[in-house]
Amino acid sequence: MIQDITPHHLYNEFTPQSPQSGDLIFAFCERKLLADLSGNDCRFPLWEDVFSQVSDTASLIWLFSLDQISCFLLMDTELTLPGNYDFHSLREIRGREPKHQIFAAMTAFHLYDWYRNxxxxxxxxxxxxxxxxxxxxxxxxxxxxxxxxxKICPAIIVGVIDGERILLTKYAGRNNPNYALVAGFTEIGETAEETVMREVMEEVGVKVKNLHYYKTQPWGMASDLLIGYYAELDGDGSITLDREELSTGLWMDRKDITLEDEDFSLTREMIVRFAKVGRDVLR
CATH class of the missing domain: 2.20.70 (Ubiquitin Ligase Nedd4; Chain: W;)
Structure with missing residues (x-):
């Protein structure tokens, strides 16, 4: 997944530093990030590229360290950079290399969203x-x-299993051809396990049992901490969709799953894992 960046490491301990040559600069405009995507790798501005244009150091915020490099957020500053730098959507950037810098960029967006709000x-x-x-x-x-x-918002994502089938969904109102899993935010006074049962009933109208925790994923694009579960269908598998949330909900046999793990999202990893091992995900 996106956070799996070994041998690199993101150090989120709050130890503010002064900028120096080689430090990464993340400059956002709404949900777009300044980057150069013209080559094979995604390039972000370095401190030496922008320091002459930063007149107010209050607009420069230390975020965290990536290995031995400090990462900064540049707020409310218009930049003019040579070459192919432009503002690109997070979706354009998310599948690029180098992976450890892409993870840093998504984490930087989480903090940018918090600071601006x-x-x-x-x-x-x-x-x-x-x-x-x-x-x-x-x-x-x-x-x-x-x-x-x-702000960190806990949310669940659940692979609902019925024998050799898994329940796949697609979100309503989104131009995204990829299948997803049932997901939703944890409400006040609710455990993650209760969230699983409630969201499954609300979105697809079925009950689940035998919940098995899988793993978590920080998802900076929505300020989430995703908590992944697999769960077994309990009773009738007839689907009743919440049409405001979902456009599609269906049972798919694992032999019909053609997705490959793109090494980015918890959703894709969980679907591909079920395709490989079937109901053993419940063990």
Missing amino acids: NRFCGRCGTPVVPDPSRKERMLSCPHCGNHIYP
Whole structure:
């Protein structure tokens, strides 16, 4: 999956650094990121490419380290760069190489979305500032003392199994030909396992049992932490779709699954794993 970047490592401990030559710069415009996609690899600007255009260091935010390289978010700054740099959608960038930098870019978007949505205190309306002590990743209100931390939304994704079949779906209102699995956000006062049972019933109208945890995935594009499960159909397998959420819901025999693992998403990995081992995913 996208976070599997060994031997590289993303260090998310909050230890802010000053920019230096070779550091990566992530500059977003809404859901687009400045990058050069003209070659085989995706290239992001380096500090030496942009430093002459950064007049206000307050617009430069230290994010994390990728191996020994610091990564920065550049906010509210128009850049003019030579060559083939342009703003590209996250979907254009997500399948590119080098993989460890793509993972860093998606994680950077998670933080960019948090910073841009929290410029003012939600309690009193005062502009917020970074943690004055520089000890943690937090925004602080200088008026009322409110503290705001990055938003991480737990969500489940579940492969519902019936013998040698798996329940596949497609989202409504999206131009995406790929199959997905039932998924949804955890509600207040709810366990992840309860989310699985509720989402399956709401989206496709069936019951499940015998839940088996698989693994998790950070999904920065939606500020999610995805929690993957497999579960066994409990009773009638007749599908009743929630048409507001899904356009398609069907049972597919594992021998008919033609997808290959693209080494990016938890969804694809779980579907391909079932195609290979069948109901052994429930062991």
